[in-house]
Amino acid sequence: MTQRSMELSIFGTSESVPAATQIELGPLTASFDDGALRDLSWHGIEVVRGISCPIRDDGWRVCAPGDVSDAFEADSERARFERQFTVMDGDLACRVTYQLETSGRVEASLELSARRTVRTNRAGFTLLHPIKGVAGSSAVVGHSDGSHEETPFPLLISPAQPMFDIRTLEHRVGNVIVKISFDGEVFEMEDQHNWTDASYKTYCRPLARPFPYEIAAGETVHQSITVELRESGEPNAHAAPSDASAAVSGTALDILIALDEGWWPGAAAASAIDVGARRYLIRLPEYSGELPAWVIEAAGSAAQDGEINLEIVVPDSASPADYLRDVSAALNAVGVWPRRIMALPEAYLKSYQPDAQWPTGNSPTDVVEASCQAFPGAEIGVGMLTNFTELNRCRPNAAMGDYVTHGTNAVVHAADDLSVVQTLDALPDIYASTRGLSDALGYRLGLCSIGMRDNPYGEAVACNPNDERIPMARNDPRHKGLFGAAFAVGVAAAAARSGVQAFAPAGLGGPFGLGSFESGRFRPFPIFHAVRALARLQGLPLVSTPHLPDGVHGLAVKGERGNVAVLANCGFEPATLTIAEPMNIQLLDSASAAGAATLTDWLDMGGDTVTSAVQLDPFTVAICNSVGPIGRRADEQAY
Secondary structure (H helix, E strand, O other), X not given: OOHHHHHHHHHOOOOOOOOOEEEEEOOEEEEEEOOEXXXXXXXXXXXXXXXXXXXXXXXXXXXXXEEEEEEEEEOXXXXXXEEXXXXXXXXXXXXXXXXXXXXXXXXXXXXXXXXXXXXXXXXXXXXXXXXXXXXXXXXXXXXXXXXXXXXEXXXXXXXXXXXXXXXXXXXXXXXXXXXXXXXXXXXXXXXHHHHOOOEEEEEOOOOOOOOOEXXXXXXXXXXXEEEEEEEOOOXXXXXXXXXXXXXXXXXXXXXXXXXXXXXXXXXXXXXXXXXXXXXXXXXXXXXXXXXXXXXXXXXXXXXXXXXXEEEEEEOOOOXXXXXXXXXXXXXXXXXXXXXXXXXXXXXXXXXXXXXXXXXXXXOHHHHHHHHHHHOOOOEEEEEEEEEHHHHHHOOOOHHHOOEEEEEXXXXXXXXXXXXXXXXXXXXXXXXXXXXXXXXOOEEEEEEEEXXXXXXXXXXXXXXXXXXXXXXXXXXXXXXXXXXXXXXXXXXXXXXXXOOOOEEEEEEOOHHHOOEEEEOOEEXXXXXXXXXXXXXXXEOOEEEOOOXXXXXXXXXXXXXXXXXXXXXXXXXXXXXXXXXXXXXXXXXXXXXXXXXXXXXXXXXHHOOEEEOOEEEEOOOOEXXXXXXXXXXXXXXXXXO
């Protein structure tokens, strides 16, 4: 297999990605990756996740850089990286420089020069703090007036900014003291867990200021960040511990298949896309007196051996009671009886800051009350149809619903491969925070995807005509590759450990579809087989998967003939899976991807018997059927 075809099978695109430049200056290590400083570590401890300067337009979309030129030089004592580029059709010229020293000092400087007046929602440095060793710990914030205050990094996800007016920030990660100074703008912090980013973000400028704003023609903006590192000799006792191998209980998740306008391929085609999950999650189009034919057909298909879950957006101009009563009557007239209903006012598809002016019309409470009246006998959802962010800022009335819901996507702020993979690390915190908001309600996720279904923060999702890695784009090429299959398993694993009852990893068709039709024949993407494998676990009792290699995510159940696991290497290096007893393992990887793309029953072919260990290449999915444990030492219990 050529390198190009391997990249295509993994990432769904052969788009070239510049290799990161690795830096090692004594105890200081980092990398330069596409103009950003990444993974800044001191004596092996990650202290800064990244420093970058994304330029966003007036819809919060990241502007693609042009005219890029890089310069790098290094010796044994220091390293210097400079990138020059333009955005907004050349109207804004940008230069960013990073200098690192063995002493633990890092300086970043930024210069933005407007050739013509430009409009932007944000233009300047952002600094990402890691979660590990930081969440729950204290920081001392120095403000622009010279005052200081001590405040914690949030443990449960904060709906609002935890820190404002940051001129300096000092805290510890492990036994490393980190001091950061900011200049040239007013900086504040947000908890990026809200959007599944595995970081806290210090950024400029404050959201309380008007946006979009202008950088006038001829104006030059200067900013700088200085990081100073030193060892304290004492560990950080206040940071929250992480426990990735916690015991699990309950049953494996229900698999939902999302449907929206244009995502239904027709009844005949749907039968060819059978993944063993006919639990449809249908986003109902606006009702104007007649149900769309595709809704009736899809509901009829699911009614045979599945169930209907509806998401309903109530127009701002409508009476919730009247609108939902009419929708219910129309559904009943064609014999559709939804199992679950999640309805929301149209205005709440957008995001609002906690202290902003919120919509004054229909409220989520109004719509939930109307749902209960219009759909007696159905389970009623509370929450949001967008991200956890919006749920965290508009917290549900848990007493009114049967379950809580929201969706997730992985490209709100960044779309490089590493950032997308790192979102898996933030999911357990999102699930724990949702649990804290919703008491003992059931927890059923909506569409959990790489690409962005809707943009609550701007007018529309970003255009992506060339199928590239773009933040806020709906169609993401990795969904079609092994990356997408492994990512879906990673989401399922985190959700299962957190007691989530259901999620939708894909749509039946459309930008989040399970495959494509070529000459009338369905060709499954790798995610089809991953979803089919997960669907086989539905309803079976979960068992733990201890001591999986770094980067490997998965879930396991107790089946009639022994334990069954679906695992995925979501890392960028091969991982060795040790086997305590013989098991049958089927690998969905670069070697099998071409054949699997022609067979909807590929999963039924089974795998090979493995007796000791198996290597999982990056973004490989492993379907394991076993009568023994995975990765068990002699003194451990089997999972």
